[in-house]
Amino acid sequence: MILSKDIIDVDNLLIGKCLRFSNDFSFYPIKYFKKQLVFQTPKLYVPYGIQEKDGKNNIELSFINKNNDNNINNFINNIFKIQILIKQKFKSKHIIDIIREDKIRLKIMKCLYYDDDKNIINDIPSNVYGNFIINISGIWEYDDNFYIQSNLLQAKISLPLFLNEYSFIDENEPIVKKKPIPPPPPLPVFNVKKKSIKDIIKTNHKKIMKNDIEYNPPSIDDIRDAIKRMKKVD
Numbered sequence: 001m002i003l004s005k006d007i008i009d010v011d012n013l014l015i016g017k018c019l020r021f022s023n024d025f026s027f028y029p030i031k032y033f034k035k036q037l038v039f040q041t042p043k044l045y046v047p048y049g050i051q052e053k054d055g056k057n058n059i060e061l062s063f064i065n066k067n068n069d070n071n072i073n074n075f076i077n078n079i080f081k082i083q084i085l086i087k088q089k090f091k092s093k094h095i096i097d098i099i100r101e102d103k104i105r106l107k108i109m110k111c112l113y114y115d116d117d118k119n120i121i122n123d124i125p126s127n128v129y130g131n132f133i134i135n136i137s138g139i140w141e142y143d144d145n146f147y148i149q150s151n152l153l154q155a156k157i158s159l160p161l162f163l164n165e166y167s168f169i170d171e172n173e174p175i176v177k178k179k180p181i182p183p184p185p186p187l188p189v190f191n192v193k194k195k196s197i198k199d200i201i202k203t204n205h206k207k208i209m210k211n212d213i214e215y216n217p218p219s220i221d222d223i224r225d226a227i228k229r230m231k232k233v234d
Contacts, residue, residue: 001032001033001035001038002038002039002040002133003032003037003038003039003040003078004039004040005071005074006078007074007077007078008032008078008081008082010081010085012032012033013030013031013032013037013081013082013085014030014031014032014034015028015029015030015085015086015089015138015139016028016029016030016031016138018141024142024143025140025141025142026140026141026142027138027139027140027141027149028138028139028141029137029138030082030136030137030138030139036135036137037082037135037136037137038133038134038135038153039075039078039133039134039135039136040131040132040133041061041075041131041132041133041134042069042071042072042074042075042131043065043069043129043130043131043158044061044062044063044065044072044129044130044131044132045061045062045063045064045065045128045129046059046060046061046062046124046125046126046127046128046129046130046157047060047062047103047126047127048060048126049123049124049125049126049127049128050108050123050124056107056108057107057108058105058106058107058108059105059106059108059124059152060103060104060105060106061103061104061106061132062102062103063076063099063102063103063104064102065129066102076099079098079099079104079136080099082098082136082148083095083097083098083099083148086139086146086148090139090146093141093144093145093146094144094145094146095146095148096145096146096147096148098136098148098150104150105150106132106134106150106151106152107149107150107151107152108151108152109151111152111153111154111155112154112155113154113155113156113157114154114155114156114157115156115157115158115159116156116157116158116159121157121159124155124157125157125159128157128158128159128160129157129158130155130156130157130158131155131156132152132154132155132156133152133153133154133155134150134151134152134153135150135151135153136148136149136150137149137150137151
C-alpha cells in the first residue's frame with residue numbers, strides 16, 4: 001500500500017522488536033497496518049541532485065514550496081507523527097530529527113528514475129522538481145543515538161525540455177514533396193449485349209437464305225418442246 005494524500009493513522013503504526021546487526025548497530029522496523037510504510041510525495045524540490053558520501057548515495061528533498069502546495073504540509077505532518085511516536089517510545093534516547101532545515105534526506109540503494117513521459121532516466125540532476133516514492137523502513141540505534149531510515153524507491157522527475165536531434169524549420173530549403181503513388185489501371189469492362197429471341201431467329205434465317213440454291217420452275221412451253229424432242233428421237 002502506497003500512501004499519497006492520506007492522513008496517517010498513528011494507532012496502526014507499529015515499531016517492531018530490535019534486530020541486532022553488530023555490537024554497535026541495532027535496527028527497529030516500522031510497520032503500518034503490518035506492512036511496509038511507503039509514501040508517494042507531492043512535487044518536491046531537488047536542490048543538489050544525487051550526492052555520494054562514504055561510498056553511499058543519498059538525495060535531499062526540499063519543502064521550500066510548502067507555502068504554495070498544501071499537500072507538502074500534509075506530508076510533513078505525517079512525518080512528524082511518526083517522529084513523535086518514536087520519541088514517545090524511546091524517551092531516554094536522542095532521536096535525530098528526520099526533517100532538518102526544511103529538508104528530508106533519503107538513502108538510495110536500488111531505485112528507478114523516470115521522466116514525466118515514463119521514460120527511464122539515468123540520473124537526477126540538481127535544481128529540478130519531482131515526485132518520489134519513499135519507504136520509512138525503521139530506526140537505527142548507534143551510540144545511544146536514533147536515526148530514522150528513509151529510502152528512495154522511485155522518482156519521477158520533471159526535466160527541462162531537451163531536443164536530441166536537429167529540429168529547426170529551415171525556410172530557405174526547398175520542400176521536397178514525395179510523388180504520390182499512381183492509382184492502379186482501371187479494370188476492363190465487358191459489355192455483353194443480350195440478344196432477344198427475335199434477333200436470334202432473324203440471324204439464323206439470313207444464314208439459311210445465304211446457303212440455299214436458287215430454283216426457277218419450267219414453263220408450259222418448255223415442257224412441250226421437251227416432249228417434241230423426245231418423239232423425234234424415237
